[in-house]
Amino acid sequence: MILQRVLRSARPERYAGSLERLTRLTQRRQWTLPLRQSRGFSSESDAAAAENKEPPSQPSEHSASDAVAQPPSIVQRVPFRELVLPCIPLYRRPLFPGIVAPILVQDSAACEAFLAMKDGGNRFAGLFLHKSAGQGRQQGGGEAPGGITALPADGLLRGAPDPDQLFKVGVIGELLRMAPRPKGLELTYMCHHRIRATGVARREALLFLHTEPVQEEKVEQTTSIRAYSLAVVETLRELLSAGSLYKEQLELLLESVDVNNPYHLADLGACLASTADAAALQEILEEPRLEERLSKTLGLLKSELETIRVQRKISRQIEENVSNAQRKFFLNEQLKYIRKELGLEKDERESVKSKLLARLEQKQVPKQAASVIDEEMQKLSALDPASSEYNVTRNYLDWLTIIPWGVYSQDNLDIQNVRAVLDEDHYGMDDVKKRIQEFIAIGKLKGTVEGKILLLSGPPGVGKTTIGKSIARALGRKCYRFSVGGMSDVAEIKGHRRTYVGAMPGKFIQALKVAQTQNPLILIDEIDKLGRGWQGDPSSALLEALDPEQNNAFLDHYLDVPVDLSKTLFICTANVIDSIPSPLLDRMENISLPGYILEEKVAIARRHLVPQARKAAGLTARQLVIREGALRALARDYCREAGVRSLQKQIERICRKVALQIVNQDIGQMVVNSESLPELVGKPPYASELAYRRMPSGVARGLAWTPLGGAVLYVESIDTGHQGSGGAFTGGPRLHTTGQIGSVMKESSDIALSFARRFLQAKDPANRFFERAYIHMHVPEGATPKDGPSAGCTMVTSLLSLALNRPVPSDLAMTGEMTLTGRILPVGGIREKVVAAKRAGLKRVLLPQQNIRDWEELPDYIRRGLEVSFVSSYDDVYRIAFASAGAGASAGASGPADANADDARETTAVA
Numbered sequence: 050m051i052l053q054r055v056l057r058s059a060r061p062e063r064y065a066g067s068l069e070r071l072t073r074l075t076q077r078r079q080w081t082l083p084l085r086q087s088r089g090f091s092s093e094s095d096a097a098a099a100e101n102k103e104p105p106s107q108p109s110e111h112s113a114s115d116a117v118a119q120p121p122s123i124v125q126r127v128p129f130r131e132l133v134l135p136c137i138p139l140y141r142r143p144l145f146p147g148i149v150a151p152i153l154v155q156d157s158a159a160c161e162a163f164l165a166m167k168d169g170g171n172r173f174a175g176l177f178l179h180k181s182a183g184q185g186r187q188q189g190g191g192e193a194p195g196g197i198t199a200l201p202a203d204g205l206l207r208g209a210p211d212p213d214q215l216f217k218v219g220v221i222g223e224l225l226r227m228a229p230r231p232k233g234l235e236l237t238y239m240c241h242h243r244i245r246a247t248g249v250a251r252r253e254a255l256l257f258l259h260t261e262p263v264q265e266e267k268v269e270q271t272t273s274i275r276a277y278s279l280a281v282v283e284t285l286r287e288l289l290s291a292g293s294l295y296k297e298q299l300e301l302l303l304e305s306v307d308v309n310n311p312y313h314l315a316d317l318g319a320c321l322a323s324t325a326d327a328a329a330l331q332e333i334l335e336e337p338r339l340e341e342r343l344s345k346t347l348g349l350l351k352s353e354l355e356t357i358r359v360q361r362k363i364s365r366q367i368e369e370n371v372s373n374a375q376r377k378f379f380l381n382e383q384l385k386y387i388r389k390e391l392g393l394e395k396d397e398r399e400s401v402k403s404k405l406l407a408r409l410e411q412k413q414v415p416k417q418a419a420s421v422i423d424e425e426m427q428k429l430s431a432l433d434p435a436s437s438e439y440n441v442t443r444n445y446l447d448w449l450t451i452i453p454w455g456v457y458s459q460d461n462l463d464i465q466n467v468r469a470v471l472d473e474d475h476y477g478m479d480d481v482k483k484r485i486q487e488f489i490a491i492g493k494l495k496g497t498v499e500g501k502i503l504l505l506s507g508p509p510g511v512g513k514t515t516i517g518k519s520i521a522r523a524l525g526r527k528c529y530r531f532s533v534g535g536m537s538d539v540a541e542i543k544g545h546r547r548t549y550v551g552a553m554p555g556k557f558i559q560a561l562k563v564a565q566t567q568n569p570l571i572l573i574d575e576i577d578k579l580g581r582g583w584q585g586d587p588s589s590a591l592l593e594a595l596d597p598e599q600n601n602a603f604l605d606h607y608l609d610v611p612v613d614l615s616k617t618l619f620i621c622t623a624n625v626i627d628s629i630p631s632p633l634l635d636r637m638e639n640i641s642l643p644g645y646i647l648e649e650k651v652a653i654a655r656r657h658l659v660p661q662a663r664k665a666a667g668l669t670a671r672q673l674v675i676r677e678g679a680l681r682a683l684a685r686d687y688c689r690e691a692g693v694r695s696l697q698k699q700i701e702r703i704c705r706k707v708a709l710q711i712v713n714q715d716i717g718q719m720v721v722n723s724e725s726l727p728e729l730v731g732k733p734p735y736a737s738e739l740a741y742r743r744m745p746s747g748v749a750r751g752l753a754w755t756p757l758g759g760a761v762l763y764v765e766s767i768d769t770g771h772q773g774s775g776g777a778f779t780g781g782p783r784l785h786t787t788g789q790i791g792s793v794m795k796e797s798s799d800i801a802l803s804f805a806r807r808f809l810q811a812k813d814p815a816n817r818f819f820e821r822a823y824i825h826m827h828v829p830e831g832a833t834p835k836d837g838p839s840a841g842c843t844m845v846t847s848l849l850s851l852a853l854n855r856p857v858p859s860d861l862a863m864t865g866e867m868t869l870t871g872r873i874l875p876v877g878g879i880r881e882k883v884v885a886a887k888r889a890g891l892k893r894v895l896l897p898q899q900n901i902r903d904w905e906e907l908p909d910y911i912r913r914g915l916e917v918s919f920v921s922s923y924d925d926v927y928r929i930a931f932a933s934a935g936a937g938a939s940a941g942a943s944g945p946a947d948a949n950a951d952d953a954r955e956t957t958a959v960a
């Protein structure tokens with residue numbers, strides 16, 4: 050057991066003394082001795098007497114003999130007979146004959162009992178394995194300090210162990226030494242022969258048992274016993290070579306093993322099986338047959354050897370892994386050092402710095418920016434690349450150096466080229482293109498087009514964004530587009546302060562990075578939908594960037610050095626201009642795109658939308674032919690909005706369907722005409738009946754402006770009956786309005802009623818209609834909110850038509866604000882309204898006199914085919930709208946020129 054203690058210890062020298070003792074003991078007393086049969090001590094006094102005798106120092110003649118293997122005997126002083134012995138329970142492993150083992154006794158009563166026994170000359174004790182042994186070290190009390198046999202942590206034999214919990218076969222131990230320890234006594238026992246417990250003698254502080262010696266069977270040393278013995282020795286040698294840590298000690302033991310004594314060999318082998326469990330060892334202890342005992346011992350030793358091998362393999366693998374990683378690390382470090390020495394690789398900071406500096410080579414960095422870059426470079430050199438500050442500085446430098454300082458693209462200011470490019474991308478828009486040409490012509494004279502903010506306003510899908518891109522292409526400038534719709538965070542424009550984690554510069558600096566020129570064209574979409582949130586006012590930030598007075602030193606929060614944006618061309622787009630903050634609007638040059646009339650839509654579809662969609666669907670011009678009639682029907686019956694986006698979608702839809710049919714049915718060509726439309730894109734979404742092919746009395750047609758473009762709007766009035774005659778509005782106001790009209794429009798209706806009464810009185814005093822009438826006025830498309838004063842004269846006309854019972858001509862539409870005295874005031878959105886009238890196929894429009902300039906500014910192709918009358922008072926309107934009794938009827942009969950484009954089907958939103 051000392052050996053085991055040595056085996057488990059990392060510091061075998063601690064046990065040098067024990068080993069010495071072991072060696073001495075094994076040499077002197079047991080292991081090398083051929084044990085003779087005991088003469089048998091008759092009494093304890095015999096045993097005491099025997100203690101003074103010198104044990105034989107030489108092996109017996111039997112041990113030398115190969116013929117017979119003798120069972121182990123004991124030295125004469127050990128009584129080989131029935132005895133009453135104090136019992137020491139062993140909580141980890143059984144002890145075997147020939148073993149010296151220290152045992153720690155902690156229980157004070159037990160200690161006293163052992164002291165008393167020693168004083169009484171009683172040196173023997175029975176050492177029996179407790180049945181709980183091997184069920185966990187904690188339970189067994191763990192390693193007893195200074196001893197290899199574990200005892201319960203709470204001390205030995207407290208209240209004496211339960212005899213039923215002990216194995217019956219154990220060994221008799223002879224006390225060699227008793228030494229005080231801080232926590233009790235350390236008893237060192239020399240184990241002799243096997244004993245068997247036969248009964249309980251008495252229980253005091255210790256348990257005393259009746260014991261009898263176990264007689265070992267005498268056997269012939271057969272070949273198999275020899276073979277087993279040799280195998281055990283061989284395995285022990287292998288163990289020796291495998292476990293180098295205890296080499297010396299094992300060698301010592303092996304030298305002392307009497308290989309010719311199989312009993313001895315089996316016991317020793319079992320002792321050395323340090324990983325074997327207590328039950329297996331107890332089995333060997335109890336095994337009466339020598340050959341079996343040897344075989345079991347061999348088994349335990351083999352498994353011990355295997356365990357050691359596996360253990361070594363595992364540790365070798367771990368060592369290999371660790372050393373590989375270490376080796377790699379060292380080699381990498383060496384490589385880095387060598388590369389650095391050879392000048393092949395600079396320090397990370399140096400390589401970053403040189404990369405960043407290389408970016409500045411072709412640039413003209415302004416002084417202020419250059420000094421900041423310098424400072425930051427120095428800072429970078431002093432920072433640890435692993436620190437977070439290093440990354441912040443590096444990112445900052447990254448942005449500072451990526452700005453295209455002083456890099457400008459050459460503008461192509463050739464007017465003809467500009468026009469050619471614009472024409473190539475967009476059909477029509479003549480006035481817009483002219484305005485752009487003018488703008489570029491000025492740029493040509495000045496040598497630059499800087500400092501201008503163009504605003505393209507108009508309904509959705511009229512090509513504002515695409516024309517912006519075309520301008521960039523025409524000028525040969527890089528284009529960067531971003532939308533500010535709903536943008537409420539000022540940081541999106543001005544950047545974040547660098548102190549924030551993940552800080553970024555704003556959109557303008559990002560634009561410069563992407564464009565890589567300091568004079569790109571920046572397209573700011575949806576400027577009318579700019580948000581305003583708690584994170585500041587983006588419109589003020591935009592102003593700083595766009596304003597030619599300030600933007601030569603635009604200060605982004607992140608970059609923190611002034612950047613010149615004055616050479617940048619800004620183009621903004623908006624659907625309405627009213628919601629653009631006025632300081633911004635002031636600085637812009639508005640070009641309005643009013644929306645397209647039918648012919649334009651058809652031409653755009655033919656020249657641009659169809660080829661684009663065909664290409665996107667992988668079709669050739671031969672495979673898909675869309676007839677003009679189909680395009681016309683599409684624009685007229687399916688897509689009535691001002692722009693061409695939904696027309697574009699419908700054409701794309703047609704292309705997809707045709708592509709599927711061509712692939713599915715292997716058709717060479719498909720021709721789409723107006724008849725095939727329902728099959729391809731479904732039924733037209735607009736009602737096919739003409740709402741007012743013939744205008745009834747009380748209905749007048751107005752023109753409205755909406756964010757989606759112009760629209761035709763109706764005002765309908767009816768007399769609901771006299772007061773008290775069961776009419777719906779009995780006792781209520783004389784005019785009731787519906788149709789989601791806003792407060793301004795409501796006021797217009799009141800003005801209209803008051804004026805119409807006065808007007809009628811003057812024109813036809815006999816007509817007392819308004820005195821008795823209770824009128825319901827409705828503006829259709831009741832779900833769409835409408836507001837504004839421009840329907841004033843239409844409302845008066847509607848009321849007078851009702852009062853006079855004379856219909857208004859059905860080819861006539863009007864717009865104009867009414868005053869109470871009958872003057873017609875100018876209104877906005879003339880262009881959109883005229884386009885809407887034209888789209889609806891109307892022939893005549895009445896516009897306020899003061900809007901004559903707006904009319905004159907309209908391109909010819911819009912004005913063409915429209916008869917316009919300018920009116921300054923309602924008398925003028927009356928003259929035209931109620932010219933003759935038959936006018937309405939005759940006009941009504943003729944209807945709009947294009948019956949299919951009946952205006953009743955126009956969408957109406959805000960008047």
Ligand SMILES: Nc1ncnc2c1ncn2[C@@H]1O[C@H](COP(=O)(O)OP(=O)(O)OP(=O)(O)O)[C@@H](O)[C@H]1O
Nearest residue numbers: 474475476508509510511512513514515653657693
């Ligand atoms: N005159 C035109 N000629 C050729 N294509 C046009 C014309 N007008 C519009 N388009 C096409 O219509 C589509 C929609 O245009 P775009 O996106 O520029 O509209 P938008 O006015 O910017 O709309 P929104 O206000 O919704 O942003 C584009 O594919 C564009 O090419």
